[in-house]
Every structure is written in C-alpha cells, then in structure tokens.
Amino acid sequence: MVQCGGGRFVDRRVVQRLRIVALLVAVAILSTAAQKHAPEHPIDLNTATLEQLQQLPSVGPSTAKSIVEFREKSGPFGRVDDLLAIRGITKQRLEKIRPYVAVNVSTKSQ
Numbered sequence: 001m002v003q004c005g006g007g008r009f010v011d012r013r014v015v016q017r018l019r020i021v022a023l024l025v026a027v028a029i030l031s032t033a034a035q036k037h038a039p040e041h042p043i044d045l046n047t048a049t050l051e052q053l054q055q056l057p058s059v060g061p062s063t064a065k066s067i068v069e070f071r072e073k074s075g076p077f078g079r080v081d082d083l084l085a086i087r088g089i090t091k092q093r094l095e096k097i098r099p100y101v102a103v104n105v106s107t108k109s110q
Helices: 012-032 050-054 061-074 080-085 091-100
Strands: none
Touching: 050 061, 061 080, 080 091
C-alpha cells in the first residue's frame, strides 16, 4: 500500500498501472506529433484547407481553424507576416511556419 493525499492508501499495483497508462498516453501523443510531415512545397495561406494547415510545424487543429476564420473574416492574406495577427502565433512560431507557407499573388487581387 502507498499513502496518497488525504491520508488514503492505494494498492501499489494501482499506482503502477496508472503510471503505465500515463506513459502510454505520452507515447501516443508523441507518436502522433512525429507522424506530421511538413509539406514539400509551400502552401498558399489563401487557399489552404484545414488539413493542409495542420501539416505545418507548430500548427494544430485550433490554430488551423483560426487561420481559416481570420482569412474568411479579414479577406486574403497580403503577406506571410499577417499570420502574426492570429492569436497564438508568435514571431518564434511564425519562423517555424514561414518556410512552408506563401501568399499567392494571384489570390491577393480577388
């Protein structure tokens, strides 16, 4: 038995199983992140889908959705640096994304 908060005792096997479950969850999260492959060619911020945006480094579902919503509300991106207007995208994060994105000149005038 192992004593935990509140003076309660828990069987060591339960604690060991919880640790194993936590480890498995951590491995699953890390392996999902490892499966992400950055695009071979820069994607256009003005036409990229949620799925394409999620392939970018440091971009998950929430950030991808924010990018699309920003584009729908504010119109097409004029330059890659416009991503800084999106909550959660810092200068450091932008520098990780920059090599994989572009703003297509033909979509700017639409």
